[in-house]
Amino acid sequence: MPADVASPGPAAAPGPLGPSAQGPGVPVAASGVIHDLGYRRYDGKRLGRAQIARALCWHSLRSAFGIGRGVKAKIVPVITFGIMCLPAIINAVAVAVSTSHARIIPYDTYVPALRVLVMTVFIAAQAPELVSRDLRSHVLPLYFARPLRRIDYPLAKLAAFVIACLIMIEIPLLLLYIGTVMQAHGLSAIWAQTRALTPGLLVGLMWAAVLAAIGLVLASFSGRRAYATGAIAIFFFLTWTLARLLSHIAERVGHAVPVHGGPVVFKAAGTIPAGVHLAGLISPFTVLDGVREWLGGTSSGIIPDPGGYGVTYGLMLLVLLGASIGALIGRYQKVGIA
C-alpha cells in the first residue's frame, strides 16, 4: 500500500504535462532559434463576445486578489481580508464562551469604522491592479483589436471588482452567521439569524457596487499605480473626514440649516439639525449608511438617522452609481488603440 502512494508521480506525469499532445513528437526548439515544425490551424470551438467578456471578468477577479501573480501581489488582499474577518472570528469565540450565546456584532453594519478603513485600503490598492496596469503598459490596443467591443472591457472589469468587493464584505458576514448559528439552539433561532442576515447581505451588495464603481473610475484615469492608489485613498478618506467634520459642526451650531426650502422633518428623537443629516451626502460611506437607515436598518451606524432626507440619500446613491459607471464606460470609449 505505501508503495502505491509513492508511485503515482512518474505514472501520472507524462500524460497531461508533455507537449506531445499537440505535436507529433517533435524536438523542442533550441533557445532563440526558429524551427519550423509546421503550422497547425485551429478548427475547434470559438467563443462569442459574452463568453470572452466572462473570461476577462474571471481573469480580473483573480488579479483583484493577486491570484496568478507573485507573492507581493497577494499581500494587501490577504491582510485586508484577514482583518475584515477578525470581528467575525471574535464573535464566534464570544458566542461560544458566553452563557447567552448572543451575537455581539450586527449584520447590517458589521463593524462600521473597520469596514470603512479596510475597504478604502483594499480598493485603493486593488482597483489600479485591474485597470491602471493595462493603461500603463498600453495593453488596451490588444484587447480592442479582438472581438470585444469597447463597452465590454469596462463592464467586465466592473463586474469583476464588484464580485471582489462582495467577497471582502459578504464572507465575513457569512462567517459571523456561521459562528452564531453553530451555538444556536433550535430551528427558530437559526431562522431568526437567517432573517437578520439577509438585509446585511443586501447592504453589502450596495456597498460593493458603489465602492467598486467609484474605485475603478478613479483608477482608470491614471496609468500610474501610485497616483491611482493615492487618488482613491484621498477621495475616500477626505470625503469621509469632511462628512464627519461637517456633521459635528452642524451639531455644535445646533441650528437647522434650511435646504431646498422644504419643510424640515425631524424624527421623534427631536433636535438633530438638518445640516447633520445633509453632511452625510458628501461621502460614499455615509451615503451608503444613510440609505441603510432609510431602508429600515436597525443598528446605529456611522451617521445619525437621515430622517426625512432618506430619499435624498437614496437618490444620491443612484447618482453616485450611475455617474461612476457612466464615466467608466465613457473613459474606454475615448482611450486610443495605438
Next chain:
Amino acid sequence: MTAHASVRAAAGEPAGGTAPGTVIETTALTKRYPGQVIALDELTVSVASGITGLVGANGAGKSTLIKILLGLLPATKGRASVLGHDCERGGEQIRALTGYMPEHDCLLPDVTATEFVTHLGRISGLPPTAAKERAAESLRHVGLYEERYRQIGTYSTGMKQRVKLAQALVGDPRLLLLDEPTIGLDPAGRASMLELIGRIGADFGISIIVASHLLGELEQICDHIVAVEAGKLLRADTITSFTQASQVLIIEVEEGTARLLEELTRRGLGPRPQDRAVLVRLADETTYDAVRDAVADLGLPLNRMERRRHRIEELFRDDQAEPSEMTGAADAR
C-alpha cells in the same frame, strides 16, 4: 468582382482554406479628423493574399488605415472591407479573423510570456485548453519556446517584439496586421524578424500586411507593395515590378577594388564606387566583356557581376537609376 465573391464565401466559414484573391478592399476611403486633418484621402486599393508591404513615411496614414480596417474607427467617407466583411458593420468578425501587432510597446512586464499570450488567446475567443496549447505553439513558432516561462520584463527588445507577434498569432488569424514590426531592433534582430514574417506568410498560409517606413525591409519579404503618401495611394503593385532589372552592372571583387576602378576608368566605362562594389553603366553586351577582361587582366578574384535591381527607395525619387545618382541608395536607417 468574382475574386471578391469567392473571398466572401470562404470567410463565411472560417474552417475553409485561404481563398486566393482579395483580402482587403477599399473604395475612396477618406478619414478626416476634427480640425480638417486629412489622414486618408480617397484611398482606393485592393490587396491580394500573400505578404503586402504598406509603405509610407510617419504620418502617411498607415495607422489610421489599420484602425479603420479593424473596425475601430469609422471612415468619414468611402468603404473598406477585410476578408469579405464590411469594416463598419462587421468589425467583430474581422477582429475574430485578424491578428494585430501594434507599433508601440503593449506588453505587461510582470507576467510570463505564456500567461500573457494564453490570456490574449482567451480574449481572442479560444476555450481555456486551446488557449494554452496555442499560446505554447505560437511562442514556439516565434522562437521563444525555451524562455516562455520567463517574465516579459526580463526580455530583450527582440524577444518582446516576438511576444507581440505571438499574441497576434495565437487566435489562428487569417490575416495579420503588423505595424512596424522591426522598430527598435538591431540589424540582426531585424533580419530574423523579417525572416520570421516571411515564413509565416509563406508556410502558414496567413496573409500579412506589414506597415513600415523602411522600404528596404519590405523588399525582402513582400509579394506586393502599397505605397501611401499623405493619405493618398502612391502606387500599388507587385514587388517584381517595383524592383525590375535596371541598366546598371554591379561588380564586386574580393580585393583590389581600387585597382579595378582605375582599370575600368582607363577603359572608359565611367565606373562609380558603391560601398565595396563598383557600378558601371550597362551600354550593351560588350560592357560585360570589357569588365570581364579588366578583371581578368588584373587577376582579381571576382565575387559578383550582375545587373543591379531597382531598390524600392527609388519609388520616391524622380531620377531613374543613373549611376551618377545611385551612390547614396542606403537604407533609410
